[in-house]
Amino acid sequence: MLLTLVTLALAQQSWTIDDDGPADFADLPAAVAAASDGDILQLMPGSYTGTTITKNLKLLGYPPSSFEIPKIGAPGLIVDGSGGGATTFTLTDLRVDDLVLRNLTARTRVDTATVAGLQVESCTDVVVTRSYVSDGALPSASIEVTDSAVRLTTCNITGGTEASTLDGKAGLALWGDSDVRLAGCVLTGGNVGDAVFSSLIPGPAIQVVDGAASVTVHGSSYHPIDGGHDPFSSLDSVLTQAPSVEILGGTLDLSWSAVDFPDAPVPAVSPAEPYLEVGPVGAPLFGPDPTRDLRVFGAPGDVAAVAIAVGSSTSLPTGFSGESLRVNLDQLVVLELLALQGQDVPAFVTVAQPTGPSLSGIELDVQALVALSGGTSFVTNASQIVLK
Known part of the structure; x- marks a missing residue:
């Protein structure tokens, strides 16, 4: 890496x-x-x-x-x-x-x-x-x-x-x-x-x-x-x-x-689909935070593989639903397995990112692949981590 x-x-x-x-x-x-x-x-x-x-x-x-x-x-x-x-x-x-x-x-x-x-x-x-x-x-x-x-x-x-x-x-x-x-x-x-x-x-x-x-x-x-x-x-x-x-x-x-959308013109997708967030939100008080909290939400008991990679992809794996796969699995940096806790309750991965002036501005891609109950698989939204 x-x-x-x-x-x-x-x-x-x-x-x-x-x-x-x-x-x-x-x-x-x-x-x-x-x-x-x-x-x-x-x-x-x-x-x-x-x-x-x-x-x-x-x-x-x-x-x-x-x-x-x-x-x-x-x-x-x-x-x-x-x-x-x-x-x-x-x-x-x-x-x-x-x-x-x-x-x-x-x-x-x-x-x-x-x-x-x-x-x-x-x-x-x-x-x-x-x-x-x-x-x-x-x-x-x-x-x-x-x-x-x-x-x-x-x-x-x-x-x-x-x-x-x-x-x-x-x-x-x-x-x-x-x-x-x-x-x-x-x-x-x-x-x-x-x-x-x-x-x-x-x-x-x-x-x-x-x-x-x-x-x-x-x-x-x-x-x-x-x-x-x-x-x-x-x-x-x-x-x-x-x-x-x-x-x-x-x-x-x-x-x-799963969001609070009281007058949506179409019904919600059911069951609710997993998703990924990147934190912490907002700039910290004392300079760049060297960690990123990755939070994956979904049905309790489902298992997510959180992947972080250098470089991106735009393919959808065979047998998966959801988003296209944005992370490049050939340039994988981190792979963590998580048991999901709920649609409103996050399962956490905290990543200590490498820091230093020479690495500032380099981007890593992050995404989760979720094994759903019933044997199907789902690719969540992708996001990025910008090194400080």
């Missing part, structure tokens, strides 16, 4: 960015201009100017012994693969206002981030883990997805309020041929703003604007998929809550199990 990681690390050059101290650069735009494909940009605590990135870079924040998460502000961060630009991108331990991912053809990762407005356009594989996504400058939702595949694991997504109308926005809005999969996530629509005469419209959790959208949701009773409210209305709350799902145009292929 270490030999493989060292080989990957040799191809990377790391640059430091600090707005008030000794570093290679004082702000992000200059660092992006100087960096080459595959480089790491390490942002120290501070505030930085947004920019457009057309290279395959990794932006890492939150160094050890720091209390402040670096923030990328106006005019926002755009990662663009148009015209032979970037194909992939990694961002972790940062706050970002208005993050746009566009035309990226390889896997793109966002981990442990706080994002105000996420827009994904024509991207083949975007993976977001352990992150908070809230209202930004986007007009329709906190996350807008167009013709893209997006995987969200252990995230909290909340729709905001439209500034001019004070109507609530959607948590997630979809256009075109989009495929979004959520595991262990909280997804809620936005509440209406404070108006003198409250007759405004709260936002749904999921909004389909046009196209053929696909949404798959795995989780537990702790993971609501819920519309926003009008907290200022004197009417009964049932009458002033948005639906969880709103279809303005196009179609929605929805599959879900």
Whole structure:
């Protein structure tokens, strides 16, 4: 494992960015201009100017012994693969206002981030883990997805309020041929703003604007998929809550199990399907956490094999149902067997990850293969671990 990681690390050059101290650069735009494909940009605590990135870079924040998460502000961060630009991108331990991912053809990762407005356009594989996504400058939702595949694991997504109308926005809005999969996530629509005469419209959790959208949701009773409210209305709350799902145009292929989804337009998959979460959630107080808690949920007595690998795959093993196999079993790093405890009760694996400046930004894939009662097998959602 270490030999493989060292080989990957040799191809990377790391640059430091600090707005008030000794570093290679004082702000992000200059660092992006100087960096080459595959480089790491390490942002120290501070505030930085947004920019457009057309290279395959990794932006890492939150160094050890720091209390402040670096923030990328106006005019926002755009990662663009148009015209032979970037194909992939990694961002972790940062706050970002208005993050746009566009035309990226390889896997793109966002981990442990706080994002105000996420827009994904024509991207083949975007993976977001352990992150908070809230209202930004986007007009329709906190996350807008167009013709893209997006995987969200252990995230909290909340729709905001439209500034001019004070109507609530959607948590997630979809256009075109989009495929979004959520595991262990909280997804809620936005509440209406404070108006003198409250007759405004709260936002749904999921909004389909046009196209053929696909949404798959795995989780537990702790993971609501819920519309926003009008907290200022004197009417009964049932009458002033948005639906969880709103279809303005196009179609929605929805599959879900076990989450709190009270007005879902289709019934839940039964029995509930296993799923995997990655923790801890959010940035720790005293620098990067050298461990990852992997939590697998499913029917008591079922057995899960949790696999962590360097490199990815996109196949579905013969005889298995569920997701495609994303981990590359030929480059396996860890394999742990777990007896599952329940759909709301996790079975834990704690992984002490190798750390060090030379390994920062390297990604590992993680997924669970579950032997279900009755002799069938199931592949859970996949996620990633970004080394610090």
